[in-house]
Amino acid sequence: MEKTRYNILPVPTFGKLGVNHAERDTVISETEEYRIESGGDELIIQYNDSDNSSKRTELILDPNAKVRLVRVFDRPEPAVSELKAVIAEGAELELTELYIGGRDTVSGIDVRLDGRRASFKADIAYTLSDEEKLDINLVAEHNGKKSTSEIAVGGVLSDRAAKVFKGTIDFKQGASGAVGSEREEVLLLSENVVNKTVPVILCAEEDVEGNHGATIGRIDERHIFYMKSRGIPEEKIYELTARSRLMRVIKQIESSETQKQIFEALGWGDDDEQ
Amino acid sequence: MKDKTQVSDIDRSFYDFRYEENEGDFLDSGLSADIIREISEEKNDPEWMREFRLKSLDIYNRTPMVGWGASIEGLDIDNIVTYIRQKNRMNTDWNAVPEDIKQTFEKLGIPQAERESLAGVGAQYDSELVYHNVREEVAKSGVVYTDLESAMHDPKYADMIHAHFMKLVPPTDHKFAALHGAVWSGGSFVYVPKNVHLDIPLQSYFRLNAKGAGQFEHTLIILEENSSLHFIEGCSAPKYYEAGLHAGCVELYVGKDASLRYSTIENWSKNMYNLNTKRAIVQENGRIEWVSGSFGSHVSYLYPMSILNGRGASAEFTGITFAGEGQDLDTGAKIVHNAPDTSSYMNTKSISKSGGKSTFRSAVTVNENAVGSKSSVNCESLMLDGISRSDTVPAIVVKTDKCDVGHEARIGRISDEAIFYLTSRGISEEEARAMIVRGFADNVSKELPLEYAVEMNNLIGLEMHGSIG
Numbered sequence: 001m002e003k004t005r006y007n008i009l010p011v012p013t014f015g016k017l018g019v020n021h022a023e024r025d026t027v028i029s030e031t032e033e034y035r036i037e038s039g040g041d042e043l044i045i046q047y048n049d050s051d052n053s054s055k056r057t058e059l060i061l062d063p064n065a066k067v068r069l070v071r072v073f074d075r076p077e078p079a080v081s082e083l084k085a086v087i088a089e090g091a092e093l094e095l096t097e098l099y100i101g102g103r104d105t106v107s108g109i110d111v112r113l114d115g116r117r118a119s120f121k122a123d124i125a126y127t128l129s130d131e132e133k134l135d136i137n138l139v140a141e142h143n144g145k146k147s148t149s150e151i152a153v154g155g156v157l158s159d160r161a162a163k164v165f166k167g168t169i170d171f172k173q174g175a176s177g178a179v180g181s182e183r184e185e186v187l188l189l190s191e192n193v194v195n196k197t198v199p200v201i202l203c204a205e206e207d208v209e210g211n212h213g214a215t216i217g218r219i220d221e222r223h224i225f226y227m228k229s230r231g232i233p234e235e236k237i238y239e240l241t242a243r244s245r246l247m248r249v250i251k252q253i254e255s256s257e258t259q260k261q262i263f264e265a266l267g268w269g270d271d272d273e274q
Numbered sequence: 275m276k277d278k279t280q281v282s283d284i285d286r287s288f289y290d291f292r293y294e295e296n297e298g299d300f301l302d303s304g305l306s307a308d309i310i311r312e313i314s315e316e317k318n319d320p321e322w323m324r325e326f327r328l329k330s331l332d333i334y335n336r337t338p339m340v341g342w343g344a345s346i347e348g349l350d351i352d353n354i355v356t357y358i359r360q361k362n363r364m365n366t367d368w369n370a371v372p373e374d375i376k377q378t379f380e381k382l383g384i385p386q387a388e389r390e391s392l393a394g395v396g397a398q399y400d401s402e403l404v405y406h407n408v409r410e411e412v413a414k415s416g417v418v419y420t421d422l423e424s425a426m427h428d429p430k431y432a433d434m435i436h437a438h439f440m441k442l443v444p445p446t447d448h449k450f451a452a453l454h455g456a457v458w459s460g461g462s463f464v465y466v467p468k469n470v471h472l473d474i475p476l477q478s479y480f481r482l483n484a485k486g487a488g489q490f491e492h493t494l495i496i497l498e499e500n501s502s503l504h505f506i507e508g509c510s511a512p513k514y515y516e517a518g519l520h521a522g523c524v525e526l527y528v529g530k531d532a533s534l535r536y537s538t539i540e541n542w543s544k545n546m547y548n549l550n551t552k553r554a555i556v557q558e559n560g561r562i563e564w565v566s567g568s569f570g571s572h573v574s575y576l577y578p579m580s581i582l583n584g585r586g587a588s589a590e591f592t593g594i595t596f597a598g599e600g601q602d603l604d605t606g607a608k609i610v611h612n613a614p615d616t617s618s619y620m621n622t623k624s625i626s627k628s629g630g631k632s633t634f635r636s637a638v639t640v641n642e643n644a645v646g647s648k649s650s651v652n653c654e655s656l657m658l659d660g661i662s663r664s665d666t667v668p669a670i671v672v673k674t675d676k677c678d679v680g681h682e683a684r685i686g687r688i689s690d691e692a693i694f695y696l697t698s699r700g701i702s703e704e705e706a707r708a709m710i711v712r713g714f715a716d717n718v719s720k721e722l723p724l725e726y727a728v729e730m731n732n733l734i735g736l737e738m739h740g741s742i743g
Binding site: 013015188198209 | 645663686
């Protein structure tokens, strides 16, 4: 079967790093389309479990529309997901995503901030173990004046898990006053993990502010020392820290039913979620 | 109408003088096995080098162009003269250097710098070294600083060169590494023995005078255990309308507890394609420091690579890139952590103006065995107008949990808040902007040797004039 290239990095880089694209033989078979009209305010929750096939979601936000999109990926089988969003003047898209494992998940997020003061906020978390693989390619394209993007990504890798996160903020000419920021924090819990982080800023406009940052590694030794001195065993410290990275995103999800589903998928008991 | 604050392009007129060449000294342009054999013949290569060149040509022919980075469509290798015959033998006596070549380097201030502040100097003109000299006390300490061709024929160093030449950057690395392997000519060989510390720098200067030509010098530096060296290289060429090519190669072997600082000011003319490869391998507790200023050339691909191969080895990269009109400068660095407790620090600045494009590209790789390693990358870009472009493409690959890797990047223009702060303290707006732009470049210029910092300031030519708009 012929493979398809997904998650293409907008500006390719050194080929030997293996981050320029993800080739898979999976095909997207389903597209969900949403159009949120001017002044509309909607909450969309997608819980992608083993019953869902690979899917594309297309969102159009008319002027001043507001959307909160929550997506949970709880699929053991290989899957490809694409999200495309176009945000008009004054419209706001808030994206919350949680990736729970998955043998091989490829997720492309392509957001165009076309309108003046268009706004995009993304909060993404992931947890991978065993030999699970995740490849995320997020592109925020700023066309509108004073458009803003704020991207926060955090996750935990253990065992032989492998993850690629590519995040691009693309300031097009004319997007004056635009501001974009991106941050990723990766907690590594095993000596066999592979983490690849590619935070890209493309800039063709003078009057913009862009920044990105990444922190990758283990828990700060001072943090461990502090918690140990309060009687918490080291194993528990790692567990608590990993959970806190995920809870940052889970607690934003408005639906208690979805939260319950997530806790079940994570194998957390009722006491754990408190 | 108000005149917008101007930051001038680099003033290159200082470098644009040139002398006519005798085209009878040129080998045919383009690449063929016959041309490669002719270069070997001219240079009296040992047999292994003749074979190496032909093998590299073969690799070149079957290696595709890179699929990323700045466009090199304007470069036609069939129109590039890869070798220009030597007019005279290399000299250690400045007075014996041919007059036009001597004048070139006099204008660039090379002999003056040698007298005042250097332990040794090498000067390459087109394809060959024309002058090489090292101070007597430095030579007595056992330091070798000569041209690579002479060293290759010296029984004391022939085996050493055979063992190290293009082992760090093999011809299979990329297409222009293969090209270099086939046509390389000139460059320096430096050997610093165990426990020898050179307090004053060595400097090589590369000048490409000929039109439509390439320069392919090879620099090989070997530092033995517990030794240290500061090596400076400078590059320039006069402007022509035909494309020129620089595909040099630098290989640095830094021994246990040794320390090497490698400073470069690259100021090729804007018709040049600068496709250069630099790489260092660092052993236990050794240290490599790169200081790199990229100002010239039409297109640059330049990413000095540090392979930290011994426990406790460290690398530091400090770079500045100034892309003006007609320039597409793709620069950065690569670091590979390949041993425990290694550390690296990268700090770069980019300035884009008048339609110039600068790209910061980096790769930090922390391998499975690099437990306890630390890496920090910091890059900042400044856009000085709305017609230029500045891209930042860093990549981080981590294969162990026992490490700390950080990355920070920022892009923007001169902030209104900073201007407000400075003007509220009585500084004029024009002066405030000038101060901020100079300050942006200052972090890098202070890492350069004094005479090079002065040259860099001249190069940047930060001229602020007119009212603020």
